[in-house]
Amino acid sequence: MNLSTPLSPVTRIMTISTLVAAAALALGYGLNQQFVGSLIFIALGLLWLVGQRYAQTASAGLGLLGFAVGALLGTLYGVQSGWLLVGITAALVAWDLHHFIQHLRINEQRAPDTENSAATATDTETDADTPRLDTRARLEAEARMLEREHLRRLAIVSGLGLLLGALALTVRLTLSFGVIVVLGVVAIFALSRLIRYLRQESD
């Protein structure tokens, strides 16, 4: 069974997100007169697209990491934060869809090639007498349903993330050094808790 045709909307959205991420960061750096940075992000975006084309799982992680580091450096170089926020959100969407497509590809490999099996079925009397199960239709329906649900959830999450990010960029709070230290300690504590949780889960 070939699931690639019905998956094409997801693939399209992933490609568009990658291009948007690269374009947003390149534009942000470009508007800040840092053309080397623009070139780097265009190259990074293209490399990620190649990775997506050849189903390289690692390319998704590296792509998101590259764009996140780029966005972080952008704040240091004074790149306009709106571009950075759009870039990192689009990169997150592309990263998620890259993994989602990989996940569905595993199912695609599991799925039977019912057309071929139906062709061989006529060779034997037993198979010819047996009613064929409509597995292809069932799997495709399930894949479509999961795809819809995933895109819906992703759209809400990325929209909300973008909104909250924009809100965080506009609202200014002045924190004292003590509060920053406390927040840092809380962050480290939370990180250690997370790692402990993940280790428990993996056991």
Added chain:
Amino acid sequence: MRRLLFLSLLVYGLIIAGLVMVSGNAVALAMPLVVYLAAAFVFSPEKPRLVITRTLSANIVHHGAPATVTVTVHNQGTKLEEVLIEDAVPQGLTVTDGEPWTQTSLPPGGKTEFSYVVEGKRGNYPFRYLRATVNEHLGLFRQQGWLEVGANLMVLPELLRLEHLDIRPLRTRGYAGPIPSRLAGSGTDFFGVREYQLGDPLRWINWRASARHQHALFTNEFEMERIADVGLILDARQNNNVVVGNDSLFEHAISATAGLAEAFINDGNRVGMLVYGRGLEMTYPGYGKVQRERIMQALAHARTGDSLVFESLDYLPVRFFPAKSQIVLVSPLRKEDLSILTRLRARGYQVLVVSPDPVTFEAQKYAPLSEADASVQLALRITRVERELMLRRLRRVGIQVINWQVDQPFANVMRTALVRPVMPTNRIVRIER
């Protein structure tokens, strides 16, 4: 899990970097990632409460027949956004249609069902576990567990169908059947002549014999036809088995035994079976369809095995078979078996040996080599001669031996070998002078 760790580290990296750089913008950049993580956490799946049933279209199927497995999943817990149910198909079964898994979304109280078709070789296939994997739509948090849902599929051996088999055991049972009983009574075959007794039907009077005597009448007698006790012995000794590629001589022996059992039971005989190899696996003698199923199931389970005790046929439990009954041994045979078979014959058993030919079977393995290699040709020839001599010695003691080359149709071989000898007719030979 790796994705969750990666994303968490990225979020913390951005936040800590923002704190170090004292930059609110850097912290704000982490916001989409934080929302993504938070959404995944909020919708992370609870431990699923699933009630799964697995039903088979048939628990017992014949060789080559498909069985449809249907798995029904009921969700008795909270909503499962993405649930993957995978059935662990027992090793040896092949999925010929459908898929043994489904991935779907299940609301509380929801139900899903999937089916697939399996086929397999002879044997017993216990289905036990299903794996359920549940995650939220973003795929960061996951719960996985194995659920035990038992079912059993038995694939009966391939049946080589046979027509009626002519056997002549010394003793028959009291019920009417197809086997000549060597006793006078009602029947169809002429048995002898005796003096007329009151009550004999007139059409039974032998007028030709009566005409030779003035004051006596003679009546024809017919041979009674009865059923018999048949004991099948399947040789499952590992040393006697020959395996060439994926083909095993033992499997042919199983199919032959199944065919013999069915033919004897269809004739109304009382049939028992003994699988001799790993141990003694006995199916006690019985009649009819139930007995047929018992024997087929025993054959479905039969495996070759090594045992020091049962290395030779010396420990054959002879008392398992009624005295003077018909014994059918299905075995490739080896030299050491001659003595016990001779002893069985001496005790009054009518012994029939169906011997799948291991020499010809194994020769397939050397077929490409044998054409070129004279030594292989010579070795094969010597082995064939040795086997022929062994079979001749068995025939000499009154044991019927059928040397079955497994590439030949078993029914044809049996029909040729067990054809009832035709009695010579009285023919007048005129000599022309």
